Amino acid sequence: MKLQRHGILAGLALTATFALAACGSDNNTTPPANAGGGSSSASNPIACASGTLNAAGSTAQQNAINEWVKDYQTSCSGANIVYTGNGSGAGQQAFISGTADFAGSDSALTAADQPKADARCKTGPAIHLPMAVGPIAVVYNVQGVTNLQLKPATLAKIFAGKITTWNDAAIKADNPSATLPSTKILTVHRSDSSGTSDNFTKYLGTVDAADWTFGHDKTWKGPGGDAEKGSDGIASLLGKTDGAIGYVEWSFAQADSLNVAKVGNGAGEFATLDGDSAGKTIASAKTTGSGDDMQLSIDYNTTAAGAYPIVLVTYEIVCEKGNDATKLPLLKDFLSYTASTGGQQAITKVGYAPLPDSVRAKVASTVSNLS
């Protein structure tokens, strides 16, 4: 009798599940109010392959991938592309173990992981394709200050804890016209490990090695300050804490309307962060890597006029050869869309900068040769 009753309970649950299964839908048919416009434009070379593609990795490129996936799936309803944004390391591990068909990553595979990734690809090596470039914004919340400019050395000193109040002489020198309060500076950094922290500290160490002596790591190595989990955590704290300064991916700064500082570049000018100025830094980047394997190395001291120097390159890690035959058409077609001019243009509205055309063309030709 008791078992019967539990049977009823289980039955109810099952019925409810099936009832639910019957009524919902996958089709968000009514075109949603899109913040940045967005269905596939005419210049996209989408051939439409169908099937399912699983990918995992970097959260820094998640918004870009989601935008591409939306464009692609809107054109090709038979395609299912799933990107799990669980971190570059987790994406690499998923790629190596075979649960992900490609991985998104903020950093190249380590020397220890590269052979394992090659082994996963059976007949061909695993290669890196630079795909989405995201600027890192320096955001701040100081009462009465809206147009902050910071030289690299000032920035490094602030995060190193050598400048502790907003009316410090060094900040004043960078902002002669601003009225700076005597508020204490609260530096905010990521408590979780992230490629953004790695790139930001790499930048600090490159532009001012004398003040930033902590090296770079995905986990924050600097002293003091407040730690927040995720860029959303930093953005949330920045929104309500006077005297705080932190770094987030550009899209977070845009979404929460945070004040973004102008950062001094190698040409000695203060650059505003936008798609153009970030693009100029990437245009001066050098490609490294052998054969089709491409890694971009950013020149943080770039002397290009108007270039915003703090940018983050994210890669797709794929098998050059030895891809699963059932997945290959979709993989190639999707990635050739993302590497097209249309694809690169589509992500500028969600906080990314397009790849320079020379790099993009090379990526596109590599993608077309995947097998």
Next chain:
Amino acid sequence: MTSMTTIPTSSSAPLTNALRSRRLPVWALVAIGVAAAVLAVLLFKVAGLMDGGWVLTLVGAVLIFLIGLSVISSVVEGRRAARNRVATSLIYSAFVLALVPLVSVVITLLNKGRTRLDGTFFNNSMRNITAFDSGGGAYHAIVGTLEQAGIATLITVPLGVAGAIYIVEYGRGRLANTIRFFVDVMTGIPSIVAGLFILAFWVLIVSPHLSSTHQPFNSGFAAALALFVLMLPTVTRSTEEMLRLVPASLREGSFALGIAKWKTIMRIVIPTALPGIVTGIMLAVARAAGETAPVLLVAGGTPNRNFNPFEGNQESLSVYIYDQAAAATKYGPPRAWTAALTLVALVLLLTVVAKLLSRRTKLNQK
């Protein structure tokens, strides 16, 4: 008088009634309360002792009330009664104290969760909806949570309850003690470790044999297995305690009638302990439904519908919350809070149904 002194409460004052000691009238309690409040306001609010704000004033008032009550009550009613009064007040104030954060959490949840409480939310998935789009729903996540938690419960409950029956009713000696000990240890396994274990064991070793291409794959079932690892100790441990509390006389009565032991357990012991067992199970279900890390690891999460728990990425409400809460837009967080509200409502609904069903069989001994 010598015979009277054995009743401690009557020793302090001349008695009007031999059986009942003097009691503080209700007005005295109210008076102490008012006096404590006034004193606290004067001390902390007016005199500004220790930068007092309202919170401190309130805490101070409660403390003064407790001290005043215990002094006055022990003078009038005796020490035992005074202790009783202080204990009672403490128990009630513990209750009120705990309600403050709890109510705050619930209000936050309701307040933030209602923004997206609309038809779209329950009828749509997140396919083709990015963080920069409005609309979108958690329909696929609700189905995923139900399937994953459901499968996990189906595996856990028989095994967990049977394990507890073994420990309490059959087990003796080293094996039972070892099992009991390790059940306790198992409660402390961080959820992501359970996820990693299932990833290594199920997804990477077993699942390639189940796929046509011999590639490992994520699935909702793998998530259910990870949740099973997390639920098992909670179910076993709570069931064990509830079984132990069933009075031995009930078992003996049954044995005396010649009923077999297994039948006694199923018909007498389990029904008696059922409300408690169900509480434990629902605590486990609640925890499992709220787990993020292991599900993200072995089920992957997806914006699309996937009703098949045995193949392909599947979403769950907690993964959905995790994803949406971290989104860089004004659309993500409201979706996350509504999903949280949905998850709480869902688990609560299941809890209420389970408790109603279990109550009917309760052999109340009081």
Next chain:
Amino acid sequence: MSQPSFPGSAEAASAASADSPNDLTVQDDTRAVDIPRHRSGGRGPVAPMGGGGALPPKRRFGAESVFRWFTTGAGTIVLVIIVAIAIFLIVKAVPAIKADKANFLTHFEWFPNDPTDPKFGIASLAFGTVFSSAIALVLAVPVALGIALCLSHYAHKRLANGLGFLIDLLAAVPSIVFGLWGRDYLVDPVRQLSGWLHKYFGWIPLFGSDGPYGKSILLGSLVLAIMVLPIVTSLSREVFRQTPGMNEEAALALGATKWEMIRMAVIPYGRPGLIASVMLGLGRALGETIALALTLGGGWAVGSDIIHDGGNSIAANIANGFGEANDIGRGALIASGLVLFAITLIVNMIARAIVYRRREFIGSAV
């Protein structure tokens, strides 16, 4: 009660047990069950007349043995899983610990992902885990027991049911919601409280820091305490409710006040259950991941101070580090999971030792 009792004397035995149920152990109970098998009583085979016929001979493959084997198997599965997890943890952890350039047990910082110079140690994380869980339990357990008593013995039944519902609701709130709530709402009150504590109680080492305040161990522990509260409350309420009415009435009849009745009858009867509920709460606190990752300030400092920004725990560090971990990094995180496993093991051993030492006094089922 320790000798096998005759079926005919079961009633007398249970009557005797009603007087002193605290002396009634489950072990006694299982012995009583052996009666049908041993048939060691003075009762020989009797002609099948009336109801009290001879007991049927034990069948080898009856329902009884099937049931018994099923429960034994279920109990053993716990052991199998836990051994499998332990092996998995060790296998994955050892290569990472070997690659560690620092002393794993004593190093404070955690940088395992450096390709050339991985350095990581568990000291600060283990300290943070134990410290924050301990504070959380110290804060939560008295309050939780107060609420449980309030619900089971003080509040009006209707009210108790409604409030019990609220507590169950909280058990259903996923930990990420507690984490977000702590990060967005609790942090400001805690910041003010920290400043106040430092100003007036700064001489206590716990409150020695002069800032910055906010995302501290205090915040993390408060959030943990609120999360543990529903678990401890729900289970201990069930335990309190199971106190036999006769015990309570006997205490009251002897002239005990309500509080004395609770201390003499309710709490001793439920003590093993209470300890179990606290251990479940502790398990949750030790293994809690996402809520602590959102509320602790991070870093590797170790100190007695609880109000300064900072604090870390093993599980939170796993959540923070997992996404970006490379092969060694993942192994290192698994190694930290192994340490958490060991901590849970030790804590449980201590708890068990306490329970065993007290067993002679409780007498009831342990």
